[in-house]
Amino acid sequence: xxxxxxxxxxxxxxxMFVQLDIGWMHHPFPVSSFRISSSAQIDTLRSLGLEKVRYxxxxxxxxxxxxVLEKVGxxxxxxxxxxxxxxxxxxxxxAVDPSAQxxxxxxxxxxLARCDQRFMVATQRYCALVAAAADNISYARDTSRELVxxxxxxLLHSGDSVIRLLxxxxxxxxxxxxVNVMVLSLLLGKAQGMAAExxxxxxxxALLHDLGKMHLRQKGVWTPEILSAAELALYQSHVGKSVxxxxxxxxxxxxxxxxxxxxxxxxxxxxxxxxxGDDMGKAGRILALVxxxxxxxNPARAADALTPHEALSVLFAQFKGQFEAVTLGAFIRMxxxxxxxxxxxxxxxxxxxxxxxxxxxxxxxxxxxHDPRVPQGQAPVLDLESVPELGIRRSxxxxxxxxxxxxxxxxxxxxxxxxxxxVDTGSHGADL
Numbered sequence: 426x427x428x429x430x431x432x433x434x435x436x437x438x439x440x441m442f443v444q445l446d447i448g449w450m451h452h453p454f455p456v457s458s459f460r461i462s463s464s465a466q467i468d469t470l471r472s473l474g475l476e477k478v479r480y481x482x483x484x485x486x487x488x489x490x491x492x493v494l495e496k497v498g499x500x501x502x503x504x505x506x507x508x509x510x511x512x513x514x515x516x517x518x519x520a521v522d523p524s525a526q527x528x529x530x531x532x533x534x535x536x537l538a539r540c541d542q543r544f545m546v547a548t549q550r551y552c553a554l555v556a557a558a559a560d561n562i563s564y565a566r567d568t569s570r571e572l573v574x575x576x577x578x579x580l581l582h583s584g585d586s587v588i589r590l591l592x593x594x595x596x597x598x599x600x601x602x603x604v605n606v607m608v609l610s611l612l613l614g615k616a617q618g619m620a621a622e623x624x625x626x627x628x629x630x631a632l633l634h635d636l637g638k639m640h641l642r643q644k645g646v647w648t649p650e651i652l653s654a655a656e657l658a659l660y661q662s663h664v665g666k667s668v669x670x671x672x673x674x675x676x677x678x679x680x681x682x683x684x685x686x687x688x689x690x691x692x693x694x695x696x697x698x699x700x701x702g703d704d705m706g707k708a709g710r711i712l713a714l715v716x717x718x719x720x721x722x723n724p725a726r727a728a729d730a731l732t733p734h735e736a737l738s739v740l741f742a743q744f745k746g747q748f749e750a751v752t753l754g755a756f757i758r759m760x761x762x763x764x765x766x767x768x769x770x771x772x773x774x775x776x777x778x779x780x781x782x783x784x785x786x787x788x789x790x791x792x793x794x795h796d797p798r799v800p801q802g803q804a805p806v807l808d809l810e811s812v813p814e815l816g817i818r819r820s821x822x823x824x825x826x827x828x829x830x831x832x833x834x835x836x837x838x839x840x841x842x843x844x845x846x847x848v849d850t851g852s853h854g855a856d857l
Contacts (some may be wrong), residue, residue: 588612
């Protein structure tokens with residue numbers, strides 16, 4: 426790149442203008458090119474484990490130490506050199522691989538922080554593309570494609586994935602639903618053997634499925650069950666408007682079809698075309714199911730919210746006929762009987778909240794246990810995969826918890842997920 430240098434992260438200083446030649450999934454900054462404004466940003470940059478950082482002397486206020494440039498130059502690095510391919514394809518080469526870390530409270534909290542950050546950045550990018558969709562369609566298209574491609578690439582290279590319950594309040598509120606639906610749809614698509622290109626189309630459809638609701642914003646909260654006939658027709662029109670916007674962006678017919686089907690049901694009870702299961706594509710079936718699940722966990726009226734365990738139970742017991750059997754079965758296996766966010770009581774009578782599920786071992790989740798002897802900030806995290814004798818007795822509603830356990834476990838008001846590489850815990854028992 427013209428007029429740039431690759432320098433050692435140890436030589437970063439406030440005032441330098443830098444560019445990160447890695448995808449947004451691998452760093453916590455909202456943009457990849459910026460002027461360093463604080464020592465905290467430098468600490469974060471160094472923590473990424475990058476061997477080199479691209480620096481633009483003409484854009485910043487500082488120049489690296491001459492001794493450092495001399496050392497870098499002796500290694501054959503000159504102005505305008507491109508990032509070596511190995512560094513681009515392995516953006517965190519110097520970082521500790523999370524899969525190699527021992528599973529413990531620190532490893533879990535590091536993974537949670539990483540997932541929180543990635544989800545937050547994804548919601549910020551969604552808000553940016555929504556703001557641009559009306560008059561900067563190329564920016565909206567490119568942002569959508571980049572976001573989804575990064576997620577698909579990370580998912581396909583993560584091996585077994587952990588589905589992580591995120592912290593309360595993470596992300597831009599208006600973007601929680603589309604990003605959450607995108608994450609779960611991609612996980613379910615991977616579980617059903619979708620190829621990379623299919624996952625990219627599915628991810629784009631999931632991300633953009635409600636884009637047409639922009640014209641409903643001024644109407645406030647939309648709860649279809651209590652709308653008049655005219656209001657219901659207006660609400661349902663968001664499907665066609667979402668398809669039209671995605672079409673303007675130039676996305677494929679596969680993306681458009683999946684968006685068009687995100688409210689269709691296998692028994693013909695959906696809208697707008699009342700399709701039957703055989704008429705729906707694989708991506709449409711996945712998107713319709715995940716969209717309904719998120720709607721049960723995070724409805725427009727908080728009082729109507731179900732726990733993740735309740736939501737799965739309702740889908741299976743009450744709405745089973747509305748979803749294609751193979752897709753529903755794969756989703757239940759992936760999420761586990763007790764999906765992240767579920768409140769449970771263990772066989773030893775302790776109360777806990779499910780924090781994460783390994784998609785390849787969904788019946789033995791990781792839980793945070795209520796232990797009044799331990800401060801809440803250091804609450805024990807227990808991996809039930811490693812403690813087979815300690816299982817889950819039953820699921821509970823938050824209101825069924827004793828007050829002390831409720832305050833300690835702090836069930837999420839909104840259920841949001843992201844994925845991370847699974848850590849092999851071996852047989853070490855609890856993360857205590």
